[in-house]
Amino acid sequence: MSSNKNTTTALVREIVGLTRTEYEAALTASFDLQDWCKCCTSRPVAHVIDELIALAGVFPAGAVLERRVDSLNVRGSLGSEA
Numbered sequence: 001m002s003s004n005k006n007t008t009t010a011l012v013r014e015i016v017g018l019t020r021t022e023y024e025a026a027l028t029a030s031f032d033l034q035d036w037c038k039c040c041t042s043r044p045v046a047h048v049i050d051e052l053i054a055l056a057g058v059f060p061a062g063a064v065l066e067r068r069v070d071s072l073n074v075r076g077s078l079g080s081e082a
Contacts, residue, residue: 011078012056012063024049 028045055072059065062078 008067009075010056010065010067012059012061012065014061020049027052 024045027049031045055065059074060077064075064077066073066075
């Protein structure tokens, strides 16, 4: 997980076997490594995870999403095999 601070691109995937605990650890490590995103780090990581899971659930697997500040857009799709 990485970002260029202003724009974040994500691929919606369902990763078999990935636990919520592992996802939380990866997101926490990303925040720590990049030392940014005051709005993300000011809330408990569990709340950010809940929000990300809810947002991803709206889109099919393979959707490529772009977040720019407070706007979320579908950039494209890699198909359901992604």
